[in-house]
Amino acid sequence: MPRITALPTDQVRAYQSGAPDAYGTPPERATSTGTGNPCRHCLRNIPAGAEMLILAHRPFDEVQPYAETGPIFLCATQCERHQDTGTLPEVLTTSPDYLIKGYGMENRIVYGTGTIIPAESLMETASSIFVKPEIAYIHIRSSRNNCYQARLDRDA
Structure with missing residues (x-):
């Protein structure tokens, strides 16, 4: 994942x-x-x-x-950085859907990877995008305001 x-x-x-x-x-x-x-x-x-x-x-x-x-x-005060535990963090469970887009090594959108998906399908859809070898990472954004939420990286 x-x-x-x-x-x-x-x-x-x-x-x-x-x-x-x-x-x-x-x-x-x-x-x-x-x-x-x-x-x-x-x-x-x-x-x-x-x-x-x-x-x-x-x-x-x-x-x-x-x-x-x-x-x-x-x-505004110091908080601990999120450590991925394999479950969605709180901020990725508060919207019904998200916009995700895959990027290549040159930090350009890989066309055909951008999609708005239901929150419960986020990781499954991201995994299917990572099947493409040209994908370096994926951004998760708000589907309504396009605000950056977090980044998805290939599992090490």
């Missing part, structure tokens, strides 16, 4: 310390409503009333035509 990969801790700690986001601005601080505010590091919903960060994130190292940038939420 594919492995769910959350944002790296060093990157998140930098944002939590005020490092600029993908647009060069410091993360905004807000209060979580408790729903619809998934942290991309611990992959849990940020509890109602807790402080959170809102920032522009580009899950690619370089700017290029396929390097989508969009808003994400993070816990």
